[in-house]
Amino acid sequence: MCQYGLFGEGSLARFFSIPKTGVHIVPVLCIGKLETEHIVEAFELNAQGVFIAACGEERCARQNTEMFAKLKAERAKEIIQGLGLEPERIRLFSGSEKDVGKTLDDFIEVVSKIILKRTLTGER
Amino acid sequence: MIVATRKPIEEIIGFLAPYDSILILGCGTCVTVCNSGGEREVALIHSALRVAQTKGLLDGKRFHEYTVKRQCDNEFLEAIKGKSYEVDAILTLACGVGVQVLAEFFPHVVCIPGLNTLFMGSSSKLGIWDERCAGCGDCRLYETGGICPITRCAKGILNGPCGGSKDGKCEVDREMDCGWIMIYERLLKLGRVQTLRTYVPPREYSLKKKPKRVMIA
Numbered sequence: 074m075c076q077y078g079l080f081g082e083g084s085l086a087r088f089f090s091i092p093k094t095g096v097h098i099v100p101v102l103c104i105g106k107l108e109t110e111h112i113v114e115a116f117e118l119n120a121q122g123v124f125i126a127a128c129g130e131e132r133c134a135r136q137n138t139e140m141f142a143k144l145k146a147e148r149a150k151e152i153i154q155g156l157g158l159e160p161e162r163i164r165l166f167s168g169s170e171k172d173v174g175k176t177l178d179d180f181i182e183v184v185s186k187i188i189l190k191r192t193l194t195g196e197r
Numbered sequence: 198m199i200v201a202t203r204k205p206i207e208e209i210i211g212f213l214a215p216y217d218s219i220l221i222l223g224c225g226t227c228v229t230v231c232n233s234g235g236e237r238e239v240a241l242i243h244s245a246l247r248v249a250q251t252k253g254l255l256d257g258k259r260f261h262e263y264t265v266k267r268q269c270d271n272e273f274l275e276a277i278k279g280k281s282y283e284v285d286a287i288l289t290l291a292c293g294v295g296v297q298v299l300a301e302f303f304p305h306v307v308c309i310p311g312l313n314t315l316f317m318g319s320s321s322k323l324g325i326w327d328e329r330c331a332g333c334g335d336c337r338l339y340e341t342g343g344i345c346p347i348t349r350c351a352k353g354i355l356n357g358p359c360g361g362s363k364d365g366k367c368e369v370d371r372e373m374d375c376g377w378i379m380i381y382e383r384l385l386k387l388g389r390v391q392t393l394r395t396y397v398p399p400r401e402y403s404l405k406k407k408p409k410r411v412m413i414a
Contacts, residue, residue, distance in 0.1 A: 110241035117247045137323075144324060152245050155206035157252055197252050 074126035075104050075133075096181070104128065105138030112149035112163060116156075122184035123149075124177055127167040139167050159187050198227040198319070199292040200326045201234065201312040206245050209288065210254055212309045213246070216286040217257070221246075221311070222277065222299070223264030224291035231326055233312050234290030236264040242290065242311060268295030274302045281306050316348075334409060335400065340392055342383035349376030355397040 097120070101107055104127040115123045125146055127139050142165055150160035164180045166173060191197075213219055221239050229235025239262045249255050263280065265273045268291035281287070286307040289296050293314040300308040316328040331347045337355070338345060347353045351369035357377030361368025365378045384390045 108237060108241075110237060110244050113241060113244045113248060117244050117251070119251070140323075152206050152241070153248070155210075156245060156249050156254075158248075 074098065074100060075102075075128050096177075103133070103135055103138055105133075105135055105141040107142055107145055109145045109148045109152070112145065113152055116153060116158065116162075121188055122162040122164070122180065124180050125163070125165045126173055126177075127165060129167050129169070139165075142167075162187065198230060198317065199294070199314060200231045200316055200318045200328075201228050201292050201314045203233050203238065203242075203290070204311055204313055206242075206249075209242070209309075209311055210246070210249055213255060213258065213286065213288065216284075216307065218259045218284045218286075219261070220277070220280060220284040220287045221260060221262045222268065222287050222289045222291070223262070224268040224289075224295050225264055225266045226269075228290060228292060228295075228312060231320070232324075234292075238290055239264055242288070268292075269298050271298065271302055274299065333400075334405065337397070340395070340397070341380045342387055342389065342392075344376060344380045344383055346376055346380065349374075349379065351376075355399070 099111075099115075101111075104125065107125065112123050112125070125142055127133075127142050130139050133139070146163055146165045150163050153162060154160050161183055164176075164183075166176050166180075168176070221243050223229070223236055223239035224234050225236070228238075232238065243260055243262045246255060246258075246260055250258070261280065261284065263277055265276055267273045268289060281303045282305075284306060286309055287299060287303065288309045288311050289299050290311045291299070292312065293310070296308055296310045315326075317330040317332060318326050318328045321327045328348045330345060331353075333347055337347075346355055346357060350357055351367050351373070352359060354377070357380070358375055359368075359377070362375040362378055363371075365375055367373045367375045381390065381393065384392055
């Protein structure tokens with residue numbers, strides 16, 4: 074997430090002021106600077122899912138950042154799918170500060186279900 | 198420039214299965230610009246292969262990464278000459294030319310293409326690449342106002358437009374502009390529309406030798 078926008082001053086900063094188990098925050102200079110390899114690398118480092126929180130086009134000082142992030146996220150989804158992982162493990166969020174916490178909780182639930190299913194079926 | 202796309206990761210994994218030590222080699226020229234085979238893509242493929250290892254695929258394999266300025270020139274390949282003896286295979290993220298030059302340069306190493314080379318083209322907007330040149334060896338761009346009928350027309354006809362053009366769009370794909378309408382409009386702007394009255398005879402493809410070779414001193 075952007076270190077100036079959602080993380081720096083927004084609601085996520087408040088949201089994460091209480092440590093949440095299993096969630097690791099990676100602030101970036103701007104969401105538009107996120108690269109596909111950053112997302113894939115997270116899985117290499119044993120992440121079970123990657124939630125990309127964009128500040129939203131209206132709020133961002135730069136142009137087309139969300140579009141860049143969307144392109145990178147789609148590319149990463151295609152790669153992880155080729156590796157046998159579910160594309161739902163990557164989610165790009167862009168919207169108001171009010172909804173970010175709720176969307177993240179929903180994402181964590183989706184990823185947890187995927188992990189549970191894999192554990193039950195014995196898949197790696 | 199040459200435009201290429203990355204092969205599906207599952208296909209790449211399949212290629213790599215018989216080898217233990219693999220060098221992922223990027224190319225810093227055309228394929229870097231079209232986000233397919235540069236330093237970043239090398240890092241991306243390397244990372245994806247390591248994720249594959251965590252899933253039990255490609256167990257025990259060692260990966261190395263490197264990007265040369267250009268893979269289609271021998272002098273740039275000198276930089277990895279020492280490395281080639283340490284690896285069983287090179288996964289090359291270069292165009293088809295780069296893969297072949299690499300294979301000739303390192304006859305003792307297996308060279309695996311990581312990209313599908315598509316065409317010579319340019320970027321029309323962010324992330325979109327369009328074919329512009331077929332390398333046919335008989336350039337007609339003067340007569341057609343700088344718009345190539347071979348690549349811009351779906352049928353590659355030399356005396357267009359065909360009967361399928363409607364509202365400036367091609368009958369093969371209604372989203373695509375008709376190349377010959379573009380040629381006409383361009384020549385109209387240049388005041389050279391009379392050029393189109395000249396009949397262009399069909400090409401004699403049987404006289405074209407392959408592979409092509411040229412000597413430029």
